[in-house]
Amino acid sequence: MPAPLRVAIAVQTLAVFLTPITAGLLLTIPSGQALHSATAYTLFIVAMLHVVTAILVWRPGGGSPKPILPAAVFLGLTLAQVFLGIAHVTAVHVPLGVLLFGFSLLQLSRIRPVREAAETAAA
Numbered sequence: 427m428p429a430p431l432r433v434a435i436a437v438q439t440l441a442v443f444l445t446p447i448t449a450g451l452l453l454t455i456p457s458g459q460a461l462h463s464a465t466a467y468t469l470f471i472v473a474m475l476h477v478v479t480a481i482l483v484w485r486p487g488g489g490s491p492k493p494i495l496p497a498a499v500f501l502g503l504t505l506a507q508v509f510l511g512i513a514h515v516t517a518v519h520v521p522l523g524v525l526l527f528g529f530s531l532l533q534l535s536r537i538r539p540v541r542e543a544a545e546t547a548a549a
Contacts, residue, residue: 428483431493432537434476438500439530441469446523470508473501496533500526 448465452458480497483489503526510519 427493427537428487428489430479431476431483434472434479434497435530435533435537438469438472438476439534441465441472442523442527442530445469446527449523466508466511470501470504473497473504477501496529500529500533503529 445462445465448458448462450458452462477494477497480493484491484494503522507519507522507526510522
């Protein structure tokens, strides 16, 4: 997997990890809503950049188009998550957040270390 995609997935996973932390702050401190909103929109921007990165690695970079579908699905789910949060539909918002975290962890777990990828390519 190309380095830009590794970075995009790692940053995406970090952003999706921080979002429920700020959700907890939303319930405990007065500025929690602003913090949670900021991390939610940050996650959305990171998800958009992940899709753009996947497309750029594929089209001009000559890489595989396979990473585009998971990136696009994650972006769509993130968009739904933002709208559900704005609408205060917590019965769906919370489980979808857990799904997003699991999905991002799954993507992160599929990243092979650079050395391992080079050894596989050499063999």
